[in-house]
Amino acid sequence: MQPNPLRTTVIGSYPFPSWLEFASQHLSEFGSADIAEMQEDAVIAAIHDQVAADLDVITDGEQTRFDFNLSFYGYLNGIELESVSPRRFGPPAHDQRGRHAITGTLAAPRGLGAVDEFQRLARLAPAGVTLKASVPGPFTLSGRLIPNKQYPDRFAVTEALLPIVQQELVALVEAGCREITVDEPSMSCYAAKLDRRRLVDIFNRTLEPIVERCRTSTHLCFGNFKGHAVGTRQYAPMFPDFLDFNVDEIHVEMASREFAELELIAEIVPRRDVSVGIIDVKSYYIETPDDVAARVRRCLEYVSPDRLSLSPDCGLSQTARWAARQKLCNMVAGVKQVRKELGL
Numbered sequence: 647m648q649p650n651p652l653r654t655t656v657i658g659s660y661p662f663p664s665w666l667e668f669a670s671q672h673l674s675e676f677g678s679a680d681i682a683e684m685q686e687d688a689v690i691a692a693i694h695d696q697v698a699a700d701l702d703v704i705t706d707g708e709q710t711r712f713d714f715n716l717s718f719y720g721y722l723n724g725i726e727l728e729s730v731s732p733r734r735f736g737p738p739a740h741d742q743r744g745r746h747a748i749t750g751t752l753a754a755p756r757g758l759g760a761v762d763e764f765q766r767l768a769r770l771a772p773a774g775v776t777l778k779a780s781v782p783g784p785f786t787l788s789g790r791l792i793p794n795k796q797y798p799d800r801f802a803v804t805e806a807l808l809p810i811v812q813q814e815l816v817a818l819v820e821a822g823c824r825e826i827t828v829d830e831p832s833m834s835c836y837a838a839k840l841d842r843r844r845l846v847d848i849f850n851r852t853l854e855p856i857v858e859r860c861r862t863s864t865h866l867c868f869g870n871f872k873g874h875a876v877g878t879r880q881y882a883p884m885f886p887d888f889l890d891f892n893v894d895e896i897h898v899e900m901a902s903r904e905f906a907e908l909e910l911i912a913e914i915v916p917r918r919d920v921s922v923g924i925i926d927v928k929s930y931y932i933e934t935p936d937d938v939a940a941r942v943r944r945c946l947e948y949v950s951p952d953r954l955s956l957s958p959d960c961g962l963s964q965t966a967r968w969a970a971r972q973k974l975c976n977m978v979a980g981v982k983q984v985r986k987e988l989g990l
């Protein structure tokens with residue numbers, strides 16, 4: 647059950663401040679101490695906006711993953727950065743992200759960086775707010791690595807990454823992290839085409855060492871690179887298989903899909919808590935507190951407040967910061983309105 651009814655939370659990422667975007671394109675002009683200071687300042691800004699919105703759960707906004715070397719791939723041995731994307735011009739889409747060649751045995755002797763991120767967040771965040779870490783799962787991470795002789799297909803790459811992700815999750819728990827999201831957007835984007843039982847097995851083996859040791863969740867994502875979805879935005883093909891994901895909470899995006907299939911949340915709650923995306927991160931229409939309250943009431947037709955948390959549809963990294971900030975404030979205000987009505 648949710649630690650508090652109608653909990654307000656976020657998926658993970660938050661927009662970078664403009665100066666961070668600019669600096670990330672000129673990193674060679676900065677020293678290592680400058681970069682460390684920049685990372686800390688960016689996290690302070692993300693914490694500020696989330697705390698000002700009065701969210702129950704916050705993240706570090708993934709503010710430090712602004713460069714290849716600072717991303718998960720930058721921590722992997724045995725790969726070579728492929729800087730040239732297959733398509734470099736034209737409308738933005740996920741095919742403009744490069745894939746990396748595997749050149750040796752995959753390993754991450756320094757971890758994947760998520761522990762440092764969590765420790766920084768814990769040091770900078772005010773007391774009383776719940777902190778959440780988010781880590782991509784091995785199947786999703788494998789999508790940008792090109793199989794080779796040693797790792798002949800995507801599943802072989804996934805199996806090589808699985809223990810690396812597992813170790814990071816265990817290290818997060820040992821560092822005091824009490825809430826972890828493991829996201830596998832590649833699983834939800836391609837659920838209709840893939841062997842879902844095999845995906846569930848990969849997912850559950852990844853989380854196996856931390857289940858029962860912290861609160862776990864996953865976000866069933868349809869993709870949001872440059873604000874665009876990938877694949878069919880339908881949950882029906884994932885169900886009931888993905889209900890076997892061994893997590894405390896499953897998040898579904900509803901706002902950008904005009905609440906299509908909302909009734910499916912009634913199928914989630916007998917097994918898992920549900921977090922519903924009620925803020926459209928792809929639209930610049932700013933939901934009002936009244937809009938939010940109406941959306942929460944719709945969710946309550948299917949689930950009780952103690953099994954429901956509310957959040958944006960996806961990470962906010964692809965939404966302008968002014969809009970992200972206002973959307974979070976209005977989300978919390980609208981949820982508070984419903985809490986008040988229910989006497990919570």
Ligand SMILES: [Zn+2]
Pocket residue numbers: 831865866867868869870959960961
């Ligand atoms: Zn998402």
